[in-house]
Amino acid sequence: MKNSFPKLQSSILDTIGNTPIVRLQKVVPPGSADVFVKLEYFSPTGSYKDRMALAMIEEAEKRGDLRSGMTVVEYTGGSTGSSLALVCAVKGYKFKVVSSDAFSQEKLKTMRALGAELFIVPSEGGKITPDLVPRMIEQAKKFAESQETYFTYQHRNKDMVKGYEKMGLELLKQVEGPIHAFCGGVGTAGMLMGVGKALKEAKSPARIVALEPATSAVISTGVAGSHRIEGIGSGFIPPILDKNYYDEARAIDETEARQMARRLAKEEGIFVGTSSGLNVVGALQLAREFGPGHTVVTVAVDTGLKYLASDLYEL
Ligand SMILES: Cc1ncc(COP(=O)(O)O)c(C=O)c1O
Structure with a gap:
């Protein structure tokens, strides 16, 4: 160096x-x-989530699973979402993201600033309880049912x-x-x-x-x-x-x-x-x-x- x-x-x-x-x-x-x-x-x-967002988008593009005009869908505490929002902004994809008020306001605002459309799942008093991420996943799955979406589904990707x-x-x-x-x-x-x-x-x-x-x-x-x-x-x-x-x-x-x-x-x-x-x-x-x-x-x-x-x- x-x-x-x-x-x-x-x-x-x-x-x-x-x-x-x-x-x-x-x-x-x-x-x-x-x-x-x-x-x-x-x-x-x-x-470090920038590394995974780029890999998830570019590998999907290479396979032809993600094509121009499609909307990327994900659930996130906000770090993955900020990274995906950045990659989607540069590459011209719409990005629909499910998050929660258990995560920091900075991350939620960053995703919006980078052009993401945000859906908030309410938490129990700002805590990350065992049911929170599964509830976010269910909501993201619903969004991913519509045509022309690509669900990056981070826990399985x-x-x-x-x-x-x-x-x-x-x-x-x-x-x-x-x-x-x-x-x-x-x-x-x-x-x-x-x-x-x-x-x-x-x-x-x-x-x-x-x-x-x-x-x-x-x-x-x-x-x-x-x-x-x-x-x-x-x-x-x-x-x-x-x-x-x-x-x-x-x-x-x-x-x-x-x-x-x-x-x-x-x-x-x-x-x-x-x-x-x-x-x-x-x-x-x-x-x-x-x-x-x-x-x-x-x-x-x-x-x-x-x-x-x-x-x-x-x-
Ligand atoms: C702030 C923060 N730390 C640690 C991790 C864990 O990284 P990984 O998902 O690669 O296990 C994450 C993942 O979302 C994160 O947002």
Whole structure:
């Protein structure tokens, strides 16, 4: 990456990916492995979801499932929706999106700003309860019944894994020496599966660790519950999660995740959302277990700017 200026690109879509990676300086306790964080908030909508939105649309175009004049339909907490709205805006597709008031106002407004037509499913007091995502899915399915629609259906869409495999390949180039562990929170599991697949296929020794909210640890305990970490812990095991591409699942405490997001901003200048705080809590656990001389990698999923209207940064 030395002396490399970003080249002139023909559209914003060409700027997706190739994000920077940094070493955490202050939040890593002594006696731990090095912890590196890939800063996905450098992507156009400020989230790694740009990678999957582009892959889902372009793979559907290649198969002929999505054609000019069609409307794309999706349900989303708002990150996937913002990324899909951006890709649809550039490519000229209409985008109809189902979301909820459980998700941040910034994300809902971003989708509208990028031209999406929004339908809101009411939540129980702003909480992500186990029934919320299934209710959003049912509504999206109804919209997708009309002719000339293409439902990207994120929890069942394997195209996204392709988009995230590139993230794994970038990590292999960016990290000098072996990656001993990689962890990340699971929503659709697209990111973890893409990176896990790329690392395992490259014969990396990395232990791939799925993270989830402790109060809705469906993968590790089978018990669903409510929480307020947007994007992960959907209340069911995502169909894309494949045992071949991860080694272990861990439950992480939400309060610790929130505190870590605030510490990352104040101590490291890394300004992110709640799920990124959770990723770093998981990475620090692994770093303590692996110890000095090892490398643990995780991801800053999105920017803290998406959470300013929530209480994450209300101190
Ligand atoms: C903020 C945030 N963090 C983490 C995730 C989880 O990513 P994935 O769906 O690839 O498992 C999502 C997905 O929606 C998200 O929006």
